[in-house]
Amino acid sequence: MKLLFASAEISPFAKSGGLADISLALSKVLNGRIDVTAIMPLYRCIDKTHYDICSTGDSFNLSFGGLSYDIELFTTTIDGLKVVFVYNELLCERDSLYGHSEEGYEDNDLRFAIFCHTIVEIVKRDFFDILHLNDWHTALTALLVRDTGLSTKIVYTIHNLAYQGLFPKSSMVRTGIDPKHFRMEEVEFYGEVNWMKAGIGNADAVTTVSPSYAVEILTPEFGCGLDGYLRLHSEKLTGILNGIDTKLFDPSTDPALPATYSKTSKxxxxxxxxxxxxxxxxxxxxxxxxxxxxxxxxxxxxxxxxxxxxxxxxxxxxxxxxxxxxxxxxxxxxxxxxxxxxxxxxxxxxxxxxxxxxxxxxxxxxxxxxxxxxxxxxxxxxxxxxxxxxxxxxxxxxxxxxxxxxxxxxxxxxxxxxxxxxxxxxxxxxxxxxxxxxxxxxxxxxxxxCDFSIQKCAKEYLKLYESLL
The missing domain is CATH 3.40.50.2000 (Glycogen Phosphorylase B;)
Structure with missing residues (x-):
């Protein structure tokens, strides 16, 4: 089984929160059982020399929204996991990942549309059985894959429903979204474009990062305006509890600590x-x-x-x-x-x-x-x-x-x-x-x-992938 795991941030390369940690931990453990490639943007903040990130020699041009964008791919491995990095100047040359304010950079729609279109191009070139998309930054990919007619199965994970990727209707053209999708049943959301709806509606399976959250987001209190849409797609919704990398977080070996300890000697x-x-x-x-x-x-x-x-x-x-x-x-x-x-x-x-x-x-x-x-x-x-x-x-x-x-x-x-x-x-x-x-x-x-390891989480995702195939 071949899996392409797409995330806007993967630790230790770039991190703003828990998404980076779980992206690395889950993809690494899965890679021990199936063939996994992880993919993320090559942000300016990433130290290419330190992480031995090299060009693959593969560069190409994407065209959408009436403009063209130059793409160059880079790669490295971390603990046996192959990571592919997408470089485009508009996407990557920023001081922070998303912007310093809560609203983010004004052109985040175009930045991450470049990332999503690149993922589709990679899936076209090298078939993957499963495409696992994470949060709003990659959600548009699900719609683009469906429009392209690719048969790859798609899993879409909601890490935080509060951040949905909302953009003005005018964003449709510049991000290469077919205007036919601007309907309430698809990406339209109170007059705006909602990328998360694109992920939910076009994925074969939708997951959240805990069982209780999967139940909560079906209610108006926690649904952030999408509870009705999620109830419509509830038959493909599953809550899978995240886990931690117990090798990275281990007080008996942690090099950051002045003294180590364990449960038997504290x-x-x-x-x-x-x-x-x-x-x-x-x-x-x-x-x-x-x-x-x-x-x-x-x-x-x-x-x-x-x-x-x-x-x-x-x-x-x-x-x-x-x-x-x-x-x-x-x-x-x-x-x-x-x-x-x-x-x-x-x-x-x-x-x-x-x-x-x-x-x-x-x-x-x-x-x-x-x-x-x-x-x-x-x-x-x-x-x-x-x-x-x-x-x-x-x-x-x-x-x-x-x-x-x-x-x-x-x-x-x-x-x-x-x-x-x-x-x-x-x-x-x-x-x-x-x-x-x-x-x-x-x-x-x-x-x-107690066992809160990523191993348990990975087993649940493997079951889900296998059920789709």
């Missing part, structure tokens, strides 16, 4: 905590350490955090946040950091620092308003850090409230509604658990034994 975790406190110039290493790692956007619960943070920091704890996002959240958090000794803020994203934080922390704060899957909570448990989450989406599937004499993978603190008092109650419960070292270590050990 002494190194305290070393990591003390080292981290020295690094951020804090001396409260005996207090429980709560961390947040993620984007500073409403979806990740930033409204609730900012509403609660003054009360939270009155408690005997240290809170450290790592992330980037909207300016209003930056400003609000910066004001708190300037006056609170037990709050540390790090803007931007640093992979090494994130690993150190997972290892040092006692608790991970993840109060997402909605969460398609989430990988942070799985990584945290791998490092013996206990999650504190809002009961939604993939968090509901992976984190279960700590109950005496009942063990369910994984265990943490779960609050049911996005309310300040419920959030702070969970914080208080975590602090109480911290005071019971024997119980704390028992839960850490149990969570570190």
């Amino acid at each position: 002494r190194g975790k305290m070393v990591c905590k003390k080292s981290f406190f020295r690094e951020i110039e804090m001396e409260q290493s005996t207090l429980p350490l709560f961390i947040f790692i993620g984007r500073f956007v409403e979806q990740k619960g930033l409204e609730l955090i900012i509403e609660s943070i003054e009360e939270m920091l009155k408690r005997p704890l240290v809170f450290v946040m790592l992330g980037d996002g909207e300016n209003k959240y930056h400003s609000a958090l910066q004001k708190v950091a300037q006056k609170k000794f037990n709050f540390h803020l790090h803007f931007g994203y640093d992979e090494t620092l994130a690993h150190k934080m997972y290892a040092a922390a006692d608790f991970l704060v993840m109060p997402s308003l909605f969460e398609p899957c989430g990988l942070n909570q799985m990584v945290a448990m791998r490092y013996g850090t206990i999650p504190l989450v809002h009961k939604t989406g993939g968090l509901k599937d992976t984190i279960h409230q700590i109950i005496p004499r009942k063990r369910v993978c994984g265990m943490g603190f779960v609050f049911n509604k996005m309310k300040k008092d419920l959030f702070l109650q969970s914080i208080d419960s975590a602090i109480k658990l911290y005071g019971n070292r024997r119980k704390l270590n028992s839960i850490r050990t149990f969570n570190m034994s």
